[in-house]
Amino acid sequence: KAGVTQTPRYLIKTRGQQVTLSCSPISGHRSVSWYQQTPGQGLQFLFEYFSETQRNKGNFPGRFSGRQFSNSRSEMNVSTLELGDSALYLCASSAEPGDEKLFFGSGTQLSVL
């Protein structure tokens, strides 16, 4: 069974640009959540999607958005990039919201120059 797949693995962008990250959950998993990991702030929850609906949202500005497709794949978008958006963005999937176990992907390392 394939794990959570995130693409691309690395990204370099400049300030003001926008970026889209992709996440394919484990087959059969319908809940996808996103986290931002930085050395200073640690792991912070961004949002969670289930059945193409956003269920929860973390404390991030509106520049951060996401969506989920009917096949459960998810994308997150960051517009007007800032230097502070440089981070590892992790996607996690579970069978259902509130499921006991999250499966994490390897993440997308975003560098904003």
Added chain:
Amino acid sequence: AQSVSQHNHHVILSEAASLELGCNYSYGGTVNLFWYVQYPGQHLQLLLKYFSGDPLVKGIKGFEAEFIKSKFSFNLRKPSVQWSDTAEYFCAVNALDNAGNMLTFGGGTRLMVKP
């Protein structure tokens, strides 16, 4: 909003030493509690979880954690560590009124086990 505090940022132990990593959370309601581990070059993976029942929970690789409700703590323990336990460990909570997977993580503890 909930928060999670891990007391030790870096821990260095010799093999066979005992391990205890502290985790405290702040939240007035009911929570589910987790420890995740990230081995070098690998994904975050679940080590153990507490939902309800026996406050002493056992996870993979000989790890266990004890939920002490009165202290809002969920400390991770292992009687005898191995070199392969070198990793970063994250404590996390999920408030049950979130109705989803909205984990709040602690800052992580980097464990280095010397052979």
